[in-house]
Amino acid sequence: MYADPANVLDDLAENDSQAYEWVMKKYDSYLDDAPFSDGSAKADQLKQICVQEYVVWTALNLQVRSGVVIETNEPDGDALGDRTKENPVDLPLDRMQRTVSQRLKELGVLDDEAGGGVQQSKADAIRELMAGVDEAEESERSDSNSEEAADD
Structure with a gap:
């Protein structure tokens, strides 16, 4: 997980042609956009x-096999006890996933919508809500102007 990507790519090219093809197809796919x-x-x-x-x-495939939660045999006072805890690879893996997405966005390959559309959806909802408030205020002003004109 911490290897230099250039070394990994060279190793894949020499030792795992399917994995190398996967990386290159992914690269070509991103390069199109x-x-x-x-x-x-x-x-x-x-x-x-x-x-x-x-x-x-x-790593995600390996984690699925070993599990997100693992059983350990750790000290509990003077004795050993079985404990369930989060898989230690989970945190760096999550960090690496977020880094990959962020770097793709920075390069302009991945839209924010694809990786984090929630923020955009919230912004759109706020705009729609504000537009509705503006329309209601305008309608209210129009109604009060009509009532004033009728009173005259």
Whole structure:
């Protein structure tokens, strides 16, 4: 999980052709939507991100097998006791997932909608709510102006 992406990609190319193809297909897919072309510095960063995404995907598969929660045999006072605790790989894996998404957004490859549409949805809901308030206030002013004109 902490290996240099360039070394991982080289290793995959030599030892795991399916994994290497997965990374390169992912790279090509992102590159289609990217605001830059192959061979640029940002494209090199994108390739590293794809390798990190592969590492996260692989680690998630391992975590599913070992479980999000694990059983340990830890000291409990003077005796050993069985305990259930969070899998220690969970925190760095979550951090790496967020980093991959953030880097894709920074490169302009992944829209905020794809990774964090909740914030946009909240902003849209607030705008709609404010528009409704403005319409209600305008309607109220219009009604009071009509009543004043009728009283005259």
